[in-house]
Amino acid sequence: MPSPEPLAVEPAGRSTATRSVELDAFPTRTRLSTLTDGLRAYGMIAAMWIRSTMTYRASFVMTTVTSFVVTAFDFIAILLMFTHVDALGGYQLGEIAFLYGAAATSFGLADLLVGSTERLGRRVRDGTLDTLLVRPAPVLAQVAADRFALRRLGRITQGLLVLGYGLGTVHVEWTLLNLLMVPMMLVSGALIFAAVFVAGGSFQFWAQDAAEVQNAITYGGNTLLQYPPTVFAKDLVRGVTFVVPLAFVNWLPALAVLDRPYPLDLPHWFAYLPPVVAVLCCWLALLAWRAGLRSYRSTGS
Amino acid sequence: MEAFIELDGVEKVFDVRRRAGLLRREKSQVRAVDGLSFTVARGEMVGYIGPNGAGKSTTIKMLTGILTPSGGRLRVAGIDPARERTRLARRIGVVFGQRTTLWWDLPLKDSYRLMHRMYRIPDQRFRENLERCVELLDLGELLEVPVRQLSLGQRMRGDIAAALLHDPEVLYLDEPTIGLDVISKAKVRDFLRDLNADRGTTVLLTTHDLTDIEQLCRRVMVIDHGRLMYDGALAGLHEVGESERTLIVDLERELPPVVIDLARTVRVEGPRQWLAFPASQSAAPLVSALAARYPVMDLSLREPDIEAVIAKMYAGRSGQ
Ligand SMILES: Nc1ncnc2c1ncn2[C@@H]1O[C@H](COP(=O)(O)OP(=O)(O)OP(=O)(O)O)[C@@H](O)[C@H]1O
Ligand SMILES: [Mg+2]
Numbered sequence: 001m002p003s004p005e006p007l008a009v010e011p012a013g014r015s016t017a018t019r020s021v022e023l024d025a026f027p028t029r030t031r032l033s034t035l036t037d038g039l040r041a042y043g044m045i046a047a048m049w050i051r052s053t054m055t056y057r058a059s060f061v062m063t064t065v066t067s068f069v070v071t072a073f074d075f076i077a078i079l080l081m082f083t084h085v086d087a088l089g090g091y092q093l094g095e096i097a098f099l100y101g102a103a104a105t106s107f108g109l110a111d112l113l114v115g116s117t118e119r120l121g122r123r124v125r126d127g128t129l130d131t132l133l134v135r136p137a138p139v140l141a142q143v144a145a146d147r148f149a150l151r152r153l154g155r156i157t158q159g160l161l162v163l164g165y166g167l168g169t170v171h172v173e174w175t176l177l178n179l180l181m182v183p184m185m186l187v188s189g190a191l192i193f194a195a196v197f198v199a200g201g202s203f204q205f206w207a208q209d210a211a212e213v214q215n216a217i218t219y220g221g222n223t224l225l226q227y228p229p230t231v232f233a234k235d236l237v238r239g240v241t242f243v244v245p246l247a248f249v250n251w252l253p254a255l256a257v258l259d260r261p262y263p264l265d266l267p268h269w270f271a272y273l274p275p276v277v278a279v280l281c282c283w284l285a286l287l288a289w290r291a292g293l294r295s296y297r298s299t300g301s
Numbered sequence: 302m303e304a305f306i307e308l309d310g311v312e313k314v315f316d317v318r319r320r321a322g323l324l325r326r327e328k329s330q331v332r333a334v335d336g337l338s339f340t341v342a343r344g345e346m347v348g349y350i351g352p353n354g355a356g357k358s359t360t361i362k363m364l365t366g367i368l369t370p371s372g373g374r375l376r377v378a379g380i381d382p383a384r385e386r387t388r389l390a391r392r393i394g395v396v397f398g399q400r401t402t403l404w405w406d407l408p409l410k411d412s413y414r415l416m417h418r419m420y421r422i423p424d425q426r427f428r429e430n431l432e433r434c435v436e437l438l439d440l441g442e443l444l445e446v447p448v449r450q451l452s453l454g455q456r457m458r459g460d461i462a463a464a465l466l467h468d469p470e471v472l473y474l475d476e477p478t479i480g481l482d483v484i485s486k487a488k489v490r491d492f493l494r495d496l497n498a499d500r501g502t503t504v505l506l507t508t509h510d511l512t513d514i515e516q517l518c519r520r521v522m523v524i525d526h527g528r529l530m531y532d533g534a535l536a537g538l539h540e541v542g543e544s545e546r547t548l549i550v551d552l553e554r555e556l557p558p559v560v561i562d563l564a565r566t567v568r569v570e571g572p573r574q575w576l577a578f579p580a581s582q583s584a585a586p587l588v589s590a591l592a593a594r595y596p597v598m599d600l601s602l603r604e605p606d607i608e609a610v611i612a613k614m615y616a617g618r619s620g621q
Contacts, residue, residue, distance in 0.1 A: 009431065019528075037387075041419060044415060044419060045415075048407065048411065048415055050402055051407055052404060052405070052406040052407055053405070055406045055447070056406075083612060127400075128400060130362065130397065130400065131368050131397065131400055131401075131402045133365070133366065133367045133386060134365050134366075134367065134386075134390055134393070134395045135387075135390055135419060136387050136390035136391045136419065136420060137387070138387065138420060261356055294369065296367075296368075297368065298362055298367055298368055300354075300358075
C-alpha cells in the first residue's frame with residue numbers, strides 16, 4: 001500500500017449538488033424474515049436477562065413473591081367490597097371476576113412481552129440506544145426484550161386465577177362460540193395492550209419523559225377494564241371504545257359472552273372485532289415506532 | 302484501490318432548542334458535519350482526529366447507520382448505512398470507548414456467546430476468533446468474571462474482542478484508549494496493528510491520544526467544525542501545523558534563560574526551563590548542544606498535544 005500523499009483540504013463550501021433524497025425506504029429483506037429475526041433476537045436477549053436476574057437469586061424470589069402478593073391484594077379489595085354489596089354496576093362478583101381476569105391476563109402478557117418499551121426514554125436520553133442499533137437484529141425486539149423480567153409472571157398468574165374463578169362462577173351457556181371467545185379475547189387483548197405499550201414507547205423518541213402518559217393508558221386502562229363499563233360515564237366509555245380502543249380487550253367480547261348489553265348502542269358484531277382491532281393497533285404502533293426510530297438523534301457524547 | 306468507505310458532501314445538522322427566557326425557546330441549528338468528502342480503501346488504518354465537538358463521533362454514527370445524514374452521499378461496502386443498517390451490522394464492528402456493549406451482571410464469556418448466536422457465527426470460526434482475542438488481549442483470566450467487576454481497561458479489551466468475533470470487514474473505534482493505562486494502551490495498539498496486518502480489517506480510529514495515531518496509522522484525517530482540514534501522513538501534519546515539542550530541562554542551579562540556536566526558551570521556573578523547538582526536528586542535536594554548554598541534571602521531552610497541533614493548523618489554514 002503506497003503511503004498516502006499529504007493533501008491539505010480546503011474547507012469546502014456546502015455541497016448542494018450531491019444532496020440525495022432517497023424516499024423509497026424499503027428494506028431489501030422481507031417482512032417475514034424481519035419478524036423471525038426479531039423473535040429470535042428477543043428470545044436470546046430475554047434469556048440473557050433471565051440469567052442476569054438469577055445472579056441475584058434472593059432478590060428475584062422476593063420481587064416475584066411481592067409482585068404476586070400486591071396484585072393479589074388488588075382483587076381481594078374487590079372481594080371485600082362484595083361482602084357489603086351484591087352487585088357493582090349491575091354485575092355480580094363472578095362477572096366482575098371474569099372481566100377482571102381477562103383484562104389482567106391480557107395486560108400481564110403484554111407487560112411481560114413488551115412492557116420494557118416504557119424504559120426507552122432513558123436509552124434515548126443517555127444515548128445507549130446506539131449500541132442496539134449496530135446489532136444485526138430489529139431494534140424493537142431488542143428494546144422489548146430489554147430487562148425482560150420473569151417476575152411479571154406473578155401478574156399473569158393472578159389474572160388467570162381470577163379468570164378461572166370467574167369462568168367457573170358465571171351462568172353462561174358454554175357454546176362452542178362462547179368457548180372460543182375466551183382465548184380470542186385474551187390474545188387480541190394482549191396484542192392491543194402490546195400495541196399501546198409500543199406506541200407509547202415510540203412517543204418517547206420525541207418526549208423522553210412521556211412514560212407517565214404511557215403508564216396512564218396501560219396501567220390505568222388495565223384498572224379501568226377490571227370494572228364493568230356501566231360504572232363509568234358514557235363519554236369515558238366512548239373514548240375507550242373509539243379513541244384508544246381498549247374496550248375491545250375485554251368489555252365488548254366479555255359482555256357478549258355474558259349476554260349483557262353494552263352501554264353504547266353498538267351492533268352485535270362489534271363483539272367479534274377484537275382480532276381486527278388488534279391487528280390494526282399493532283400496525284399503527286409499528287408505524288409510530290418506525291417514525292420514532294427515524295427521528296432518533298443519539299447524543300453528543 | 303477499491304474505495305470501501307465513501308463520503309461525498311455528507312452533512313449532519315442537529316436542530317437544537319435553547320432556553321431563551323422563562324418560557325420562550327429559541328431554535329437553532331448545529332452543523333455537526335458540514336460537507337465532508339473522503340474515501341477509505343479496504344485494508345487501510347486511518348486516524349480520525351479533531352478537537353472536541355469537531356464531528357468525529359457524529360461521522361462514526363452516520364457510518365454505522367445510527368444517524369441518518371441530513372445531506373450528501375455515504376456508502377460503506379456499497380451499502381447505504383441508514384437505509385440498510387441491520388444488513389450492514391453483520392459486516393462492521395464498533396467500539397464506543399464511552400459505552401460498553403457487554404452484559405453487566407454476567408461473566409464476560411456470556412456476552413461473547415450472545416454475539417456468537419446473534420451474528421450466527423459458524424462454531425469453528427467463533428472458537429478461533431475468540432481464542433485469538435483471548436490470547437492477544439490477555440482475556441484468559443477474565444472470561445468467567447462478571448463484567449461489572451472488570452476494571453475500565455479490562456472492560457475495554459473485552460469490548461474490542463466483542464466487536465471482532467464476527468470477522469467484521471471494518472472496525473470503527475471511538476476513543477478506544479480513553480482512560481487506559483500505558484500497558485493496556487500498548488496491548489490494544491499491538492492488537493489493532495496485528496488485526497489490520499493479518500486480517501486486512503479496515504480500521505477507522507478516533508482518539509485524542511496522538512501516540513495512538515503515531516503508532517498505528519499511516520494516514521490521518523483532521524476535522525474541525527465538521528469539515529476535513531487535513532488528510533495525509535502524520536508527519537505532514539506537524540509541518541502544516543508548525544507545532545513544537547518542548548524539552549524540559551532541570552539545571553543544577555538557577556540560571557538566566559538558556560540561549561541556544563536550535564530552540565527558544567519559553568518558560569523559566571527556578572532551575573527548571575522549558576525549551577520549545579519545531580516538532581519536525583530531532584531532539585538529539587539540541588540535547589547534545591545543551592549538555593555541552595549547561596550543567597544539565599535531567600531532561601524530559603513533551604510531545605505537542607493534538608489539540609494544540611490542530612488548533613494551530615486550523616488557525617493557520619483559514620487565516621483567522
Ligand atoms: N444528538 C445531538 N444533538 C445535538 N447536537 C449534537 C448531537 N450530537 C452531537 N451534537 C453536536 O455536534 C457537534 C459534533 O459532536 P461530536 O460528538 O460528533 O464531536 P466529537 O468530534 O466526537 O467530539 P469529542 O472529541 O468531544 O468526542 C457538537 O457541537 C455537538 O454538540
Ligand atoms: Mg466523540
